[in-house]
Every structure is written in structure tokens, then in C-alpha cells.
Amino acid sequence: MKKNAKEAIVKAAILLFNSKGYSGTSVRDIASLAKVNIAGIAYHFENKAGLLEYCFTHFFEQYIQKMEEAYFSIDKGARVCLKQVASDLLQFQCENIHLTSFVYREMSVDSQVVREVMSTYSLKEKYYFQKIFERGFEWNEFRPHSIPYLITQFKALLMMPFLNTHYMREVLYVFPNEAFFVQKYLKDIYFWIDQTLCSEIPIKKGAVIK
CATH class of the missing domain: 1.10.357.10 (Tetracycline Repressor, domain 2)
Structure with missing residues (x-):
């Protein structure tokens, strides 16, 4: 798993939530910007609601x-x-x-x-x-x-x-x-x-x- 993946996910989520809104942001969008696998988000936060x-x-x-x-x-x-x-x-x-x-x-x-x-x-x-x-x-x-x-x-x-x-x-x-x-x-x-x-x-x- 990518080193500092959790920090990268949070940073990406904050930027996307702020610019596109929570409902307008997908888990795939966050994973792409954070350069991690979607499974990494599930590992740290379970889902988008957990990340919120x-x-x-x-x-x-x-x-x-x-x-x-x-x-x-x-x-x-x-x-x-x-x-x-x-x-x-x-x-x-x-x-x-x-x-x-x-x-x-x-x-x-x-x-x-x-x-x-x-x-x-x-x-x-x-x-x-x-x-x-x-x-x-x-x-x-x-x-x-x-x-x-x-x-x-x-x-x-x-x-x-x-x-x-x-x-x-x-x-x-x-x-x-x-x-x-x-x-x-x-x-x-x-x-x-x-x-x-x-x-x-x-x-x-x-x-x-x-």
C-alpha cells in the first residue's frame, strides 16, 4: 500500500468535496487524485460516508x-x-x-x-x-x-x-x-x-x- 496513503486520500477528498461538493464527488475521483487504489479508501475509511x-x-x-x-x-x-x-x-x-x-x-x-x-x-x-x-x-x-x-x-x-x-x-x-x-x-x-x-x-x- 502506498506510503502516507491515508493522508493523500484525505487531502484529495477535501479538495474535491470543496470544489465539486460531497454528492458530486465519487470514490473513484478521490482515488484517482490521491493516486491510490479504491481498496485503499475502503481500508482506511470503509466508504465515502466514513471519509466525510x-x-x-x-x-x-x-x-x-x-x-x-x-x-x-x-x-x-x-x-x-x-x-x-x-x-x-x-x-x-x-x-x-x-x-x-x-x-x-x-x-x-x-x-x-x-x-x-x-x-x-x-x-x-x-x-x-x-x-x-x-x-x-x-x-x-x-x-x-x-x-x-x-x-x-x-x-x-x-x-x-x-x-x-x-x-x-x-x-x-x-x-x-x-x-x-x-x-x-x-x-x-x-x-x-x-x-x-x-x-x-x-x-x-x-x-x-x-
Whole structure:
């Protein structure tokens, strides 16, 4: 069996899933691009569905690990912690742009794999976001807002460039695959945190809206 066949299969699958869609990609297409036998895919993943599940797990395991590591900075303040989360997640998504774009698009389709992701990784993500926002309210760093809506807005900022890469390139002339993108876009996210979320006016303790 080809050395590093599993890695080659995953790389080929990600590229094809992202460009042709999951349903538009065949096992034969993946095997051809990866330069392996179809039997190699069956050996490592059983079938295309198993390969899809691996891609989701591969993405979200790393995603949640980034969140957990960034959360360690919470003692420096909620604002600092949220900026660290933004920086680490944005960098991770840019480094894995094809996988990120495919996973986010596939998450909009109701399926068994997506439901499993929602019941595990998405709940973990919500837990860390909620803890950061609650700390921000408690420490008077953030203006009181509805936490579900804050999570929605913050996730939208992080996901938009990868959900709509064609729109970003062709209409806005923004290229998430370029090296300078992270640095430039982070400034905009930090501005949202500093100007929309944070407040210089003292807020009464306990003013938390959930």
C-alpha cells in the first residue's frame, strides 16, 4: 500500500468535496487524485460516508482544541480572551481553507453527521463562548447583551469569509487564502469587540442578559 496513503486520500477528498461538493464527488475521483487504489479508501475509511465523517472530526477536534487553549487566557480578561479566540480560530481556518469552506457549507445540510457534530462539538463551542461572555459581563468589560445573539454575531464574523469565498473574491475583492488576510481581518474583528461589545462606562454588576 502506498506510503502516507491515508493522508493523500484525505487531502484529495477535501479538495474535491470543496470544489465539486460531497454528492458530486465519487470514490473513484478521490482515488484517482490521491493516486491510490479504491481498496485503499475502503481500508482506511470503509466508504465515502466514513471519509466525510473523518473530515468533520478532523476539523472540529482541532477547532475545539484551539478554543480550549485560547480560553486559558481568560484570567487576563474577557476581552483579551475573546481576541485570542478570534486570532487562533481565524488562523486555523485560513491554514485549512478548503476543509473549512467545505465543512461550513455541509453544516447547512441536515444529516446524521451534522446532528452528531451539533450534539458534541457545537455544544462545547457554545460552552466556551458563553463562559467568556458571562465573565465579560461579570467583570464589567462587556455591555450587557443577549448571549445567543452575541455568539451568532461573533460566529458570523469568523465564518463569513469561508462560507462565501466566491462572493468574497469576485464581489468584495477579499482573498482569505492570502497571507495578509488574517492580520487585516483581525483588526476588523478586534474593532467589533472594542467598539460594539466593550464599554468604557461602568455597568452595574449582575446585569447579564441570557
